[in-house]
Amino acid sequence: xxxxxxxxxxxxxxxxxxxxxxxxxxxxxxxxxxxxxxxxxxxxxxxxxxxxxxxxxxxxxxxxxxxxxxxxxxxxxxxxxxxxxxxxxxxxxxxxxxxxxxxxxxxxxxxxxxxxxxxxxxxxxxxxxxxxxxxxxxxxxxxxxxxxxxx
Numbered sequence: 453x454x455x456x457x458x459x460x461x462x463x464x465x466x467x468x469x470x471x472x473x474x475x476x477x478x479x480x481x482x483x484x485x486x487x488x489x490x491x492x493x494x495x496x497x498x499x500x501x502x503x504x505x506x507x508x509x510x511x512x513x514x515x516x517x518x519x520x521x522x523x524x525x526x527x528x529x530x531x532x533x534x535x536x537x538x539x540x541x542x543x544x545x546x547x548x549x550x551x552x553x554x555x556x557x558x559x560x561x562x563x564x565x566x567x568x569x570x571x572x573x574x575x576x577x578x579x580x581x582x583x584x585x586x587x588x589x590x591x592x593x594x595x596x597x598x599x600x601x602x603x
Contacts (some may be wrong), residue, residue: 455539480571487511488575489519491596492544495582505544506582509590512557513538531570535562539589541578560590 453587480486493506511519511527519527529535536559543554560576567574575593579585 460518462512480530480573482570484528484530484570485567486522486524486573487529489521489525489527491575491577493577493579493582503591504583505546505548507541507554507578507585507588508542508550509576509578509588511537511576512538512540526573529562529567532564533562533568534564536560537562537576537590539576539578539588539590541590556588557591558588560592566592 473503488511490508490510490542492508494503496502496504513519514527514529514537516536521527528600539558539560541554541556542550542552544550572594575596577591577593579587580591585591
């Protein structure tokens with residue numbers, strides 16, 4: 453019996469781990485997408501062996517209304533539907549803290565053909581890249597990473 457206890461314990465632990473939800477949770481309805489409510493860009497600089505903290509973007513409103521943000525930081529939107537998003541962007545110091553004097557706003561239009569497939573997570577970035585940019589030019593991407601790396 454003493455030899456069986458460690459074996460049974462291991463089986464229980466492994467089966468418990470297998471029942472945990474995955475990072476790619478299947479909790480997105482097939483007729484919806486999840487859009488990041490807030491997202492900050494950063495880019496690793498090999499030469500300096502550090503991260504450059506780019507601008508942060510926050511979705512302020514969807515069609516003029518404050519959007520409900522899920523516990524995981526995403527906004528659920530139906531596919532094949534047009535929306536007007538109002539966003540707020542802010543640049544950050546080298547330590548990642550916001551620079552209040554750099555806050556700007558920008559609108560972003562989602563068309564009916566923007567999201568044709570549901571069940572996915574999307575990220576609205578403040579810009580196409582993390583370094584060497586000015587202003588707030590929202591860019592939609594299926595990745596947390598900037599669209600372009602800075603040369």
